[in-house]
Amino acid sequence: MFVHGLGVIVCDDLEVAKPIEMLHRYLRNVHFKNMLGEEIFSEKSGDLPMDYNIINRVYLSKGIVKHEIVGIYSPNALPGEDFTINEKVIVWEAAFTQIPPESRCSQSCSPGYRKLPRKGKPICCYDCIPCPVGEISNQTDMDNCMRCPEDQWPNEKRDVCVPKIISFLSHEEPLGIVLMLLSLFFFLITTVILGIFIKYRDTPIVRSNNTNLSYILLVSLMLCFLCSMIFIGHPDKVTCVLRQTAFGISFSISLSSVLAKTITVVMAFQTTKPGSKLQKWMGLRVSYSIVLSCSLLQVLLCLVWLVTATPFPHYNIKSEIGTILIECNEGSAIAFYCVLGYLGFLAGISFVVAFLARNLPGSFNEAKHITFSMLMFCSVWVSFIPTYLSTRGKYTGAVEIFAILGSSSGILGCIFVPKCYIILLKPHRNNRKYITKNINEVALPRMLKESYIN
Incomplete structure (x- = not known):
């Protein structure tokens, strides 16, 4: 033509x-x-x-x-x-409807699109379709789109590759700031309670059920609140190693102290029975041995974990479109759940023993408070596991921080807040006569008086 x-x-x-x-x-x-x-x-x-x-x-x-x-x-x-x-x-023929005239049946495909030939039509007839996800076209009438590098992603027009957004739980974003402030708040509350216990250390309510165990428990709770802050910020080799190990060891000391307190309550009342064989086991060394042995076992688990499969920072480029998630790879999921399982084991034993001792005299007994604290602890961590598995990136760390803060504050509130209430607002109840009014003190053995009341 x-x-x-x-x-x-x-x-x-x-x-x-x-x-x-x-x-x-x-x-x-x-x-x-x-x-x-x-x-x-x-x-x-x-x-x-x-x-x-x-x-x-x-x-x-x-x-x-x-x-x-x-x-x-x-x-x-x-x-x-x-x-x-x-x-x-140039003078064009008047019959042309468009100047200059098009010599093809399809318009040019803009950048961000590619040509799709029409079946049964000449090669100049085609449709323009957008580039697939993750691909671009930076020229007109491209036959195929180009895939962006792994660390880049197409812009909205899909004509240029731009760097992917890097995502982690930062100190500067609102979620990171709120979690950091909550951690500091509970840390300060625990510090204040520790100061109250030190100031009133000679009163019966503080000396009951081993003053030193209370100190150890409060210090370990302070460490728990602080270790939650390690989960905030850019993950690196050091923080990835410290996250789970610091959390696991701090909580094992806390739960070991709670377990030692619970066993001390039960043994204290069991030794009041005539002919009890537990009298030879009563003593401060037993409580310290429980804390030390249970904590050392968790330390051993963490050392094996670090030697066999050390956690490391991981750049996850596949979970979220257009985003690079910087997260800590635990190295070994089995080791991670072994650490969690051991904490659950300690909490479960403490809960069972405290629950069985809940009917002992209330004015002398701490078991009811321990029962509620372990019930809250177990509830938080049971709900943590499915939530942890269903989240990705920075929200995974946020879920674990919430679990740490929730369980730690539960122990703090159930065990120590009632005592602080009596110390500060009901001082008339903070005396030896009131605490032992339902107990036949003559029947108490010498070791019970030393470790539980004096």
Whole structure:
């Protein structure tokens, strides 16, 4: 089909294309002299090494035809300078609905899209479809989109790859600030309670059930609140190693102290029975031995964990689209759940023993408070596991911080707040006579008086 203007011939018919191919084959062997005596020959490609004028044929009235030179093509010119045309002087046929006319049936595909050929149509007919997720096209009419590098992601237009957003629980974002303030708040509350116990250390309510065990428990709770802050900030090798080990050891000391307190309550009342064989086991060394042995076992578990599968920072690029999650890989899920399981074991024993001792005289007994604290502790960590497994990235650390703060504050509130209430607001109940009013003190053995009342 001949198009007025530039004189372009478009061949869609194969029967017409074959003779043209034969013509090109003969043109490759052209060699002659023109009217000026210049030697003309064709190159291997069939092109003649000469300049070509681009002529615009204009049809005037009364059948007059005018030819205007509107451009030039120089095969030997530099790239970009071989083809020049002056579009302003071109006169287009009035029948064209669009100037300049389109020589194809589809519009150009913008960057961010790719061409999808239409079945049964010429190659110039296609649809423009957006690039798939994770791919871009930065030029017009691209046949295929390009995938971005792993650390980059397409922008909204999908024409440029941009760096992915790096996500972790930061000290500067609202969630990190709230968790950090909560950790500091509970740490200060625990410090105040420790100061109260030290100030009133000679009163019966503080000396009951071993003053030193109370000190150890309060200090370990302070460490628990502080270790939750390790989960906030950019994960690195040091913080990934300290996170779970500091948490596991601090909580094992706390639960061991609670267990020692619980066993002390039960043994104290069991030794009041005639002929009890527990009298030889009563003593401060028993309580300290429980705390030391239970804590050392957790330390051993953590050491094995660090030696066999050390936690390390991990860049997770697959969990969230367009985001790199920086998180701590625990190294060994089995070791992590062994540490949690051991804490659950200590809490379970403390809960069972305290629950069995809940009916002992209330004015002398701490078992009821321990029962409630262990019930809260177990509830928090049982709900923690499915929540932990269903979250990713910074929210995983946030869930564990909530569990640490919730369980630690539960122990603090159930065991020590009632005592502080009596010390500060009900001082008349903080005396030996009131505490032992329901107990036959004569029946108490000497060791019970030393470790529980004096």
